[in-house]
Amino acid sequence: MVLKITHLVKRYDPAGDAVLRDVSFEMAAGETLALEGESGSGKSTLLHLVAGLDRVTAGQIEVDGTDITTLSDAALAQMRRVVVGLVFQQFNLIPSLTVQSNIAFQARLAGRHDADWAAHLAQTIGLEAHLSSYPETLSGGQQQRVAIARALAAKPRLLLADEPTGNLDETTADAVLHLMLESAAETETALLMVTHSPRQAARMQRRLTLSHGVVSTRGPSEVAI
């Protein structure tokens, strides 16, 4: 299993309600999973916990066979560099670096930079003509494609995407999702994507719905890739 979550609980306020309550599920290599739910249901929190950006209150998260809940901050940072790829809704590219440097950034941090693979990704996202541009000169869709290429450049085992198409129009969103699914399939990368869009979710192999911190629905996607 690439991801195994067991009895996960997360509380921000020790005396308050849990944001996530007894969440458990697994993902296999190359599997795609949509995480749905209303605003405030805990989707992004779950993604952040899986990425090692935040700490659990209780339960276990195993990423690629390692229980990350016991790791130190430095080890979590190392895990993020090597095992996980992240795509955010706001793109969150590094404004001071060119498109090319942004794509290569994480892979180089992880010590896994493969120039041919990076070039292939750049070609795949259709931005090989903009490699020396800075992010702000690109459209939202282009920026998100750069963010996806950055996340995939290090060939992560698990790709985590937090509403990656939330800021994009429908056509661009479809293109971006297609790119993500295609690239993930090519590298056998498991994809866990938070989304509000049933249409987008339907294109994933599995769908999970979070409601008030509890996984309420699980099952195969209506539309297989």
Added chain:
Amino acid sequence: MTRLGLGALLSHWRHNPWQLATLIAGLALATALWSGVQAINAEARVSYDRAADVVSGRGLAQITRVDGAKIRTEEYVSLRRTGWQVSPILEGEVQRGGRSVLLIGIEPMTLPGGEGTQDDEQSPLELEDTEGADVISAHPDDAAVFEGLDVTVRPDTARVPGRALADIAVAEDVLGRPDEISRLLVAPEQPLGLDPLPPTYRLTQTGDQTDVARLTESFHLNLTAFGLLSFAVGIFIVYGAVGLAFEQRRAVFRTLRALGLPLRRLMALLALELGVFALVAGALGVALGYLIAAALLPDVAATLRGLYGADISGQLRVRPAWWLSGLGMALAGTALAGAAALFKLARLPLLSFNHPRAMSMHADAAARWLALAAGGLFGMGAVIAIAGQGLFAGFGLLACLLIGAAFCLPLTLSAALRLAGRWHHGPLAEWFWADSRQQLPGLSMALMALLLAMAANIGVSTMVSSFRLTFTGYLDQRLSSELYLTTSSPGQAEAVTRYLDDTGATVLPIVWQDLRIGGLPAEIYGIRDHTTYRENWPLLQAVPQVWDRLAAGEGALINEQLSRRLALNPGDTLETGDRVLGVYSDYGNAAGQVVISETAFKARYPQIETLRFGVRTADPDTLAAALRERFDLREDALINQADLKAFSLSVFERTFAVTTALNILTLAVAALALLIGLLTLASLRLPQLAPVWALGLTPRHLAGMELLRAVALAAVTGLLAVPLGLALAWVLLAIVNVEAFGWRLPMFLFPAEYARLGALTLVAAVLAAAWPALRLSRTPPDRLLRVFSNER
């Protein structure tokens, strides 16, 4: 609407109290250093005016004897009888317990218009008490000097320290010089058809300024220049704080305008906000300036006394002029610093978004414009250097150099960071240098302030250390006699010299007369031809066989100050009729000096008794003890060389104590600017740092890099400050000092001092960056996560 708008604007400061503190602190410090210097200058000028009233008469002409002798009472009476409206002045030193006071005797009845006795702030002088006893009016610190004398001392804090007033009859008694008059003050109104002044007298027209004021003008200009530099450094902080507040409030401005607040109203509100801050900070700054001035005034007073013989009151008074000047400078500085923000606001489109990289690109364009302006300033500086003259030209050159270099800094730093980025490979290094370039706009003002402060430190420390090195060597040459002796009477002088001749010691008379050359006070010395002078005197220029020709009475040596002031070189003729044979360096003295042979001096001033001597001996301690035992000499009548050197060096050290203190304060202000810049930037950094953290760096790692960035930027700025500081030192030594003091010094380099200053700057940078870095390393994940999503 106005109130709501103002409330929205002010809410920014409520949420960013540190930024507000920065703005107020920067402006208050800038005003404090400026108004502190102004307070010192104002106090000194008032003291000069008071001194001028009693010493030379403000704007009054004076009569002295051509031969330098004292005027007898009968001569004075004779002049009055021929119609000359003159008033006698008798001056003399009264010494006790190592303290010396100049007692000035005046004749109140004939004193022109009562000028010499009071001014607008000074208490009226009553030279008799209610019982008719004789009164001396003196500063409370000087009262002890007159203890034991049959006079009543009336302490008066308004009196200038070191100068006391009395009726001329009282002065004659106290000084033991009956029937003597030092000079006559000439009333401005004289009867028509007045007989011409007999040729034995010299009528000297005193200008509107006093001698002391003219001599010290350059010193005060120096102080003012440092005050302005400190002010400029402070204004850089204000500019930085106002600019960052503008960037942070762009969204608020847009929202307020979108909600219907007119642009003009918004600009007026922003100006009002800045004006209130300026007044509050200005008032704080003036109060702080008072404290700074009070702390520095004793050193300034000592400097002026040691260097120019000028006495200024050690007591600081609150004067409306510098209060207003301080507040005015605070308002002007804020207007200058806020003008750019208001201009940007006027051109801010309603729909615009913040792009950090776009801001950085705009900053690149601004940096290029600044560099162009710097080129213009350097060009102007070159023109001033070639064509300019005088102290103002010197300071003009300094201003062009310093401001030009500061303007070049953003572009230079950007280029340096780009170069560093090319040398270092790896994703983190690449990001580090690129990100550092992006931070430059926010930090460039603080870094400019740091550059100016460091350059000023390097420049001034090079000047002072060069001066110290030269001065110490000069003292070794000039003070070559082992003992310096002052006798109390011609009889004692004769007895002592006879005894010294018998013991085999060499006696070198020290004899001089005050005179005026080029309208300013000067001294003429007569020296005996001796190897001591031939081997030791630091001659800068000389005709061949200068000492032989001097001994033969063919001319005179003059000091460097006089040579430069009157453009006199060997071969020229002085207004005393002496031919210039050579020019010698004479540091630590602002007045002109002429040296002729002892024989020529005695022929010219036969009435001057020789009472002081330099004594060359192999065993000064034994000889000093023998002299004291045999001749009942006063404690201060015999001074050994070491004491005199120590005294001279202490005068020297105090001379530069004020500039050193101002320098340190300026550097502290620059370090504060850096801290403030980093703190303010820290609040804007999270959106740029969070993605890097998410991609696999710990907050501690990021904090370390932030620290490294501050050190790297400070280090590059420090490296750039070295050549700038050395250029500043050169201008100070070769132009400003020559104009200000009349002497030129060789320039030495002090790498160890620069390294120490560099290390100090790096420590300051680490300290300034430590707090924001610590805050970053402790940033909880949820704060960083908010960057990615507002949803949980």
